[in-house]
Amino acid sequence: MVRTSMNKRFLLPLILFVIPTYAAETEPDATRIVREAIDHWRGLSSYTEMTMVIHRPDWERSMTMRAWTKGKDQTLVRVVEPKKDRGNGTLTDENSMWTFSPKVNRVIKIPSSMMGQSWMGSDFSNKDVARADDIVDQYDHTILQREEVDGVTVYDVQSIPHEDAAVVWGKEVLKIRDDYVVVEHAFFDQDDKLVKKLVSLEIGEMGGRTIAKRQRMVKTEEPNEWTEISVNDVVYEIELKDSLFTLSNLRNPRD
Numbered sequence: 001m002v003r004t005s006m007n008k009r010f011l012l013p014l015i016l017f018v019i020p021t022y023a024a025e026t027e028p029d030a031t032r033i034v035r036e037a038i039d040h041w042r043g044l045s046s047y048t049e050m051t052m053v054i055h056r057p058d059w060e061r062s063m064t065m066r067a068w069t070k071g072k073d074q075t076l077v078r079v080v081e082p083k084k085d086r087g088n089g090t091l092t093d094e095n096s097m098w099t100f101s102p103k104v105n106r107v108i109k110i111p112s113s114m115m116g117q118s119w120m121g122s123d124f125s126n127k128d129v130a131r132a133d134d135i136v137d138q139y140d141h142t143i144l145q146r147e148e149v150d151g152v153t154v155y156d157v158q159s160i161p162h163e164d165a166a167v168v169w170g171k172e173v174l175k176i177r178d179d180y181v182v183v184e185h186a187f188f189d190q191d192d193k194l195v196k197k198l199v200s201l202e203i204g205e206m207g208g209r210t211i212a213k214r215q216r217m218v219k220t221e222e223p224n225e226w227t228e229i230s231v232n233d234v235v236y237e238i239e240l241k242d243s244l245f246t247l248s249n250l251r252n253p254r255d
Helices: 002-026 030-042 126-130 247-251
Strands: 045-056 057-068 073-080 088-095 098-101 106-108 139-149 154-162 171-177 182-188 194-206 210-220 222-236
Touching: 030 139, 030 154, 030 171, 030 210, 073 098, 073 126, 088 247, 098 247, 106 247, 126 222
Parallel strands: none
Antiparallel strands: 045 057, 045 222, 057 073, 073 088, 088 098, 098 106, 139 154, 154 171, 171 182, 182 194, 194 210, 210 222
């Protein structure tokens, strides 16, 4: 009896030590979830055909666009329709961004001070279009909660920028499914006030993976004004030449 009692006495602290350690190892990492969500959307490379609808209370306009991405730093977006906007394009390469307008036949570099400005009159900013992964490296991420929605686990991740990060947001909060589809992305100012929110309205299979097929960006102060982007077709993991992501190709398309 003494030996059994002693074994139990030593076994109990061991169990208490092992269980929390195992739980910590299986707890998902918030930074990894955000990184995987960005990688899931872009892939190693991609080609996308999409439609952007800009809605205002008294008017609405639509544009058809083609977009290419390669790695984490290179993005090219070009307007196809309507005819009056055809050829307008945006190129991002690492930390630099340029736009081209056939009407003025000029390539203009976007300064960092204007990355938060509207892109083509939409509710998306130049930064949103660039889809830079600054949020991964320049933010601290915390899982606020997890919940089951229609059989899918959704993580609420709070992302707070480092003190020296060159960003405009006070924080960002993302709802990310366990298959790395972003359900919602909220942007808050330095006073913790919600400024705008990107919501995935339609999720489905396309390009061999589950993605957000239709997303709407809405600014809090103007709920009747919004911009939707719908993916019409997408192909992932394709071979793209570096020459595609050049100022020369932005001005004179060869794709």
